[in-house]
Amino acid sequence: MTTARQIVLASRPTGAPTAENFRTEEVTLPQVGDGELELKVQYLSLDPYMRGRMSAAKSYAAPVPVDGVMQGETVAEVTVSRHPDFEVGDLVRAHTGWCTHAVVPATHVRTLQTHGAPSTTALGVLGMPGFTAYAGMKVIGQPKQGETVAVAAASGPVGSMVGQLAQLAGARAVGIAGGPEKCAFVRDELGFDAVVDHRDPDFAEKLADACPDGVDVYYENVGGAVWDAVLPLLNKFARVPVCGLVSQYNSTDAGDRDRLPAAMGTILAQSLLIRGFIQTEFAEEYYPEFLAEIGPKVADGTISYREQVVEGFDTAPDAFIGMLEGKNFGKLVVKVD
């Protein structure tokens, strides 16, 4: 029998999560039934959406129950197979949650398709975050030649893809990132047309300078101060795909100034389109084309990306807490071994 370690939600956080909200447990895995696989997890993906699952608040997905295993996607190796499509040693992408080993139905996993790129890309640039960027731009943002696309967390896995997709469409990519190191990466490695540091005291003014023709697509993944700076720059008929609001996930109190009237007033005055979405909505229609179109571009270096791999399963809670504070640099992945 295989022993697995898993990290469960010990309690729901108020504000920023702390180490006390997590607990590591050991469990003995069940026998592998017909049509099931036993998996050994190699890499665990850490993503901002997991903060939402820790809360009981209404969201697009049910919360993790207290004492339940934290949800998450992993790259794993098949160690036992009772399904004809999989052999021992195959690498798969699976929703095992935060654990070292798991038994799952074979129908719930996908064979890795990374076009020769490292397996971890299946959790980032060629996985959920990359597809989130792709679907939001394809279906909602629809950047056109000569337009300006702004995106925050531009060194992260979603933002970095958004800007590069904008440029592939002939649009100008303006990135927003925190600190000189990330900004340099966005400008020099990702090749965005402009980058602005949101920690700059004159951030709003600098963003306006970086967008002399206004903003036609604002890909919203952070909210907060970036929203406030972008709002007055939005052009008539601008599109705002909303896939995340990481700046407000840990917030416990609303501000004391009502920003809704200004937002609604601009929606009306500029005929804005705002659309919240979760990538699963578009996966059936667009995931195959995403892999076919983007996979080769990642493999040949046309599309750049950055990963931060932290070592050891036990580091997951601290790494996750740091990510919500913007401490990671690139797609955050835990190497489980």
Add this chain to the structure above:
Amino acid sequence: MTTARQIVLASRPTGAPTAENFRTEEVTLPQVGDGELELKVQYLSLDPYMRGRMSAAKSYAAPVPVDGVMQGETVAEVTVSRHPDFEVGDLVRAHTGWCTHAVVPATHVRTLQTHGAPSTTALGVLGMPGFTAYAGMKVIGQPKQGETVAVAAASGPVGSMVGQLAQLAGARAVGIAGGPEKCAFVRDELGFDAVVDHRDPDFAEKLADACPDGVDVYYENVGGAVWDAVLPLLNKFARVPVCGLVSQYNSTDAGDRDRLPAAMGTILAQSLLIRGFIQTEFAEEYYPEFLAEIGPKVADGTISYREQVVEGFDTAPDAFIGMLEGKNFGKLVVKVD
């Protein structure tokens, strides 16, 4: 030479407009040039959007300059024609502004097409407000059989059309109106499936009761407290056409509680579509089909509407001020004679 009276913007209002913001002037009309018409105004339309034109704030249209004639649409009779398509006595719809007579280019007016309904309908149910409802529902709201559509100012020219279009599409129409008289009209005359009084102390709870399956389309034309009550009721993939925010037009100070995070959180959690629009954006594509489809339904009584006609050109400022407070009941029109 013809003498015209006109009402100009004497000063920009702070908060709610007052009589002092308007001034009546007499002018002598110019000679009617080639291709022009002289018009005698019969009816002046008063609409909430005019409040926006009184402010210098950025909006979808340029503001009225101080000392400029207040903008507005009118039904007018041709008194002099120097264009072959128009004869003296023809009734037209024109953008003359708030005035009793005007000389305009013939290319700027439209012949009335009311399918036998009274000429005032060209300013309401068969004019800009009716088309605003039609375009917002056709292009953005897209109500489906069995869905729930909520709309405020439901006894007004936009709201009353929104609910009736919802029902024609097989959806449930839930109206919001102020006071028992308007609510009775929405329920009994317009035939909405439910109506809720926004002055009720338990408004939010009653609205929830009236929408047991949630809200799939919220046609936003008021903002404020109605938005707050609707937000938690919005279903996954709900659509929110935004054509007006009358509750905040007169507002001078933002509230002291930030309502934006809740709005954005719901946009994300429920994959909402929010789209601001001005009817002109859709006029070329949809206005002819609107008249062809809705005109006969107004003429035969399938679609109900209510107008409030106030008498005398000089009443316009007071009537307009009252409309922004919700004092009108139905489409507000000034009979100029």
